[in-house]
Amino acid sequence: MVERKEKNSISNKRKYNKLVSTPEIEDYSLRYAPKKFRKWKEFTVANAAMGGIAYLADFAIGGSLIVSYGFANATLGILIAAVIIFLTGIPIAYYASKYHIDMDLLTRGSGFGYLGSTITSIIYASFTFIYFSLEGSVMSQAISLYSGIPLRISYLIAALIMIPLVVYGMTFLSKLQLYTQPLWFSLMLVPLIGIYIKDPTSLSTWTSFGGEAKTASFNPLFTGLAAGVVLSLIAQIGEQVDYLRFMPDKEPSNSKKWWLFVILAGPGWVILGAFKELYGSFLAANIASKVGYVDATEPIYQFLFGYNIILGSAFAALTIATIYVLLSQIKINVTNAYSGSLSWSNFFSRILHIHPGRVIWLVLNVLIGLTLMELGVFYELNFVLGFYSNVAIAWIGAVVSDLVINKNILKISPPYIEFKRGHLYKINPVGFVPMIIASIISIMAFFGLFGYAAQSFSPFISLAISFMLTPIMAVLTKGKYYIARTSNIQKTEDTCVVCGYNYESEDLLYCPYHQGNICSLCCTLDKSCHEICKTKIGPQNNDFRLKI
Numbered sequence: 001m002v003e004r005k006e007k008n009s010i011s012n013k014r015k016y017n018k019l020v021s022t023p024e025i026e027d028y029s030l031r032y033a034p035k036k037f038r039k040w041k042e043f044t045v046a047n048a049a050m051g052g053i054a055y056l057a058d059f060a061i062g063g064s065l066i067v068s069y070g071f072a073n074a075t076l077g078i079l080i081a082a083v084i085i086f087l088t089g090i091p092i093a094y095y096a097s098k099y100h101i102d103m104d105l106l107t108r109g110s111g112f113g114y115l116g117s118t119i120t121s122i123i124y125a126s127f128t129f130i131y132f133s134l135e136g137s138v139m140s141q142a143i144s145l146y147s148g149i150p151l152r153i154s155y156l157i158a159a160l161i162m163i164p165l166v167v168y169g170m171t172f173l174s175k176l177q178l179y180t181q182p183l184w185f186s187l188m189l190v191p192l193i194g195i196y197i198k199d200p201t202s203l204s205t206w207t208s209f210g211g212e213a214k215t216a217s218f219n220p221l222f223t224g225l226a227a228g229v230v231l232s233l234i235a236q237i238g239e240q241v242d243y244l245r246f247m248p249d250k251e252p253s254n255s256k257k258w259w260l261f262v263i264l265a266g267p268g269w270v271i272l273g274a275f276k277e278l279y280g281s282f283l284a285a286n287i288a289s290k291v292g293y294v295d296a297t298e299p300i301y302q303f304l305f306g307y308n309i310i311l312g313s314a315f316a317a318l319t320i321a322t323i324y325v326l327l328s329q330i331k332i333n334v335t336n337a338y339s340g341s342l343s344w345s346n347f348f349s350r351i352l353h354i355h356p357g358r359v360i361w362l363v364l365n366v367l368i369g370l371t372l373m374e375l376g377v378f379y380e381l382n383f384v385l386g387f388y389s390n391v392a393i394a395w396i397g398a399v400v401s402d403l404v405i406n407k408n409i410l411k412i413s414p415p416y417i418e419f420k421r422g423h424l425y426k427i428n429p430v431g432f433v434p435m436i437i438a439s440i441i442s443i444m445a446f447f448g449l450f451g452y453a454a455q456s457f458s459p460f461i462s463l464a465i466s467f468m469l470t471p472i473m474a475v476l477t478k479g480k481y482y483i484a485r486t487s488n489i490q491k492t493e494d495t496c497v498v499c500g501y502n503y504e505s506e507d508l509l510y511c512p513y514h515q516g517n518i519c520s521l522c523c524t525l526d527k528s529c530h531e532i533c534k535t536k537i538g539p540q541n542n543d544f545r546l547k548i
Helices: 044-056 058-067 069-099 102-111 117-147 151-160 162-166 168-199 202-206 220-244 255-265 270-297 299-311 315-351 358-374 377-408 429-446 453-455 459-475 520-525
Strands: 485-487 491-495 503-505 508-511 516-519 544-546
Touching: 044 168, 044 220, 044 255, 044 270, 058 069, 058 117, 058 220, 058 270, 058 299, 058 377, 069 102, 069 220, 069 255, 069 270, 069 377, 102 117, 102 315, 102 377, 102 459, 117 151, 117 220, 117 299, 117 315, 117 358, 117 377, 117 429, 151 162, 151 358, 162 315, 162 358, 168 202, 168 270, 168 299, 168 315, 202 270, 220 255, 220 270, 220 315, 220 377, 220 453, 220 459, 270 299, 299 315, 315 358, 315 520, 358 377, 358 503, 377 429, 377 459, 429 453, 429 459, 453 459, 453 516, 485 508, 491 516, 508 520, 516 520
Parallel strands: none
Antiparallel strands: 485 544, 491 503, 508 516
């Protein structure tokens, strides 16, 4: 039996290093974002979130899709995926903004449990370093083309420059995105307008482009494959809510404004994303005959073509195109690096019960991204994203199903989001099992085990299975595995008996082992308690209720 620990004295309280204890650096990476830290207005938070949508991988994806599948299939695939991404993003953005938690904490309380969501942390971390490597590759191509530096050296520059930019998290990123947004948007639109004015036939060149498919006509299997690649971006909502968790509280006085910016910066990201993919396909179709199919998918060549038509000077066009690419990639890769650091923090804190600070995991995420860049992941874009989308969709589908159906229709899932270790079961089969089943079946379909039709629509199979199976699991388990026990925290703010810092009640729970209120992070990192709070040997008092 685990004995209860005597209350901590001041001398033996847990000490956090400066990387953890400094809010401007740590950004509450493992916990609820408190009201006193959320000092930004709705527009500022939304603008910071939308700044991360500056990435040019959309242009590469659009170019790759039209080269591979032709105009009609690329366009339909992009639009179908955009609708799905938008609809699934609404409940996630709402609950994350309302409860001020990141994607990992949201997943814990949405049918996965405390350790069940460790797998989704890896899925999400994979999203951040895959796209970090893709965006870094685009940036590196621009650096090498402009300066003549070998591409492998450019990879190193593009990756390592992100580390100092991300150290101060939201405090710095909100300013970066705010001040660079107008310039970025202007530089993006100028080539499109200029190309169409100077070459009206560019539109027909785009709509008649067949690419490697040799046809611009509709083919349902090609459309499915195209949509599958775009659906890999469904996990982008995680990066959006990494910012949206800093939204101010929703009050009657700001309700309309709050909803507007949550929707625009949450699921609304895909409106701009789909536009950029279509834009990229337009540029690729118009330069493919000049530079070949491979280079036509690279954003630096796409924008070099656009600016050259407008300026008539190859050097001036290359300079401005390079500036635009560098600006875009810095704006997005600071977000990829930032979100990856949050995800790795969540993963290692649960598996190893350690948290040296978000910045340490930032370096890890950047190094993994750099490795993928050096391995040439950019040139396997369709395969990598098509494969990844099956797993990402299974995860998002289960979370959305729990938030929409289990919480609001079946009323089986709790109406709030619980994320604290001491209140959760290790595994909640409601979302965890459907995600695993959907991932396995859809990956088998992706590799052709069920025929070519199933291979083309494997992401849709993944979404359908996870979304439908989640409420079935909730009914079968009767919601038993959502909440292990609850705490009755009377104060709006209290001191954690383990680390000695003050926290708002949303981030506190009663601990029978330490015999007092502790913060969610100290609860996460404790190795010696053996979770006696979730057994019948917990304390017999009225400070919490145990779910037996």
